[in-house]
Amino acid sequence: xxxxxxxxxxxxxxxxxxxxxxxxxxxxxxxxxxxxxxxxxxxxxxxxxxxxxxxxxxxxxxxxxxxxxxxxxxxxxxxxxxxxxxxxxxxxxxxxxxxxxxxxxxxxxx
Amino acid sequence: xxxxxxxxxxxxxxxxxxxxxxxxxxxxxxxxxxxxxxxxxxxxxxxxxxxxxxxxxxxxxxxxxxxxxxxxxxxxxxxxxxxxxxxxxxxxxxxxxxxxxxxxxxxxxxx
Numbered sequence: 001x002x003x004x005x006x007x008x009x010x011x012x013x014x015x016x017x018x019x020x021x022x023x024x025x026x027x028x029x030x031x032x033x034x035x036x037x038x039x040x041x042x043x044x045x046x047x048x049x050x051x052x053x054x055x056x057x058x059x060x061x062x063x064x065x066x067x068x069x070x071x072x073x074x075x076x077x078x079x080x081x082x083x084x085x086x087x088x089x090x091x092x093x094x095x096x097x098x099x100x101x102x103x104x105x106x107x108x109x110x
Numbered sequence: 111x112x113x114x115x116x117x118x119x120x121x122x123x124x125x126x127x128x129x130x131x132x133x134x135x136x137x138x139x140x141x142x143x144x145x146x147x148x149x150x151x152x153x154x155x156x157x158x159x160x161x162x163x164x165x166x167x168x169x170x171x172x173x174x175x176x177x178x179x180x181x182x183x184x185x186x187x188x189x190x191x192x193x194x195x196x197x198x199x200x201x202x203x204x205x206x207x208x209x210x211x212x213x214x215x216x217x218x219x220x221x
Contacts, residue, residue: 101154
């Protein structure tokens with residue numbers, strides 16, 4: 001499978017716990033994006049990378065959210081001290097020209 | 111007001127009907143994507159446009175840069191076209207490839 005893969009696909013956690021999501025983009029894609037999507041809404045921008053450089057981060061993103069792409073390949077998105085409002089689908093996409101999305105990681109915070 | 115607006119938000123059509131979904135944006139863009147998301151499914155890119163018109167099967171996408179408007183048309187609609195259709199605008203500022211998404215149009219095609 002040469003598409004964008006995300007792991008885990010589902011995560012249920014208790015409020016206050018930390019969670020980490022991983023995204024493996026299409027190998028030759030230098031741009032990688034993280035989005036969050038809640039029911040009935042379009043994807044909301046979180047952050048994006050060009051190679052290993054994090055070029056932009058949403059002002060809406062609190063300090064509890066951090067993302068890395070250490071070698072310009074896979075990326076991780078960590079949420080610390082999760083809150084119920086963090087429950088959403090977290091989408092990763094990669095691009096060279098066309099945009100390709102992963103299946104998403106669904107987070108439920110109890 | 112969102113920088114990328116779609117209309118309608120919801121659309122129900124009978125099988126075979128011609129469908130149009132509209133996207134208007136207020137920012138300068140370098141490209142616009144039309145995406146499809148099935149219920150519980152991932153997002154698939156249908157088109158990437160920077161000018162003019164593209165066609166793929168029963169789907170046609172057009173963009174008017176001067177009017178900051180794009181449309182997605184579905185000819186001879188089918189129940190399997192039922193999905194959420196999202197337009198995403200890619201920023202024009204130098205060096206940026208950030209996308210701004212519309213909230214989506216939920217299409218239901220009835221048999």
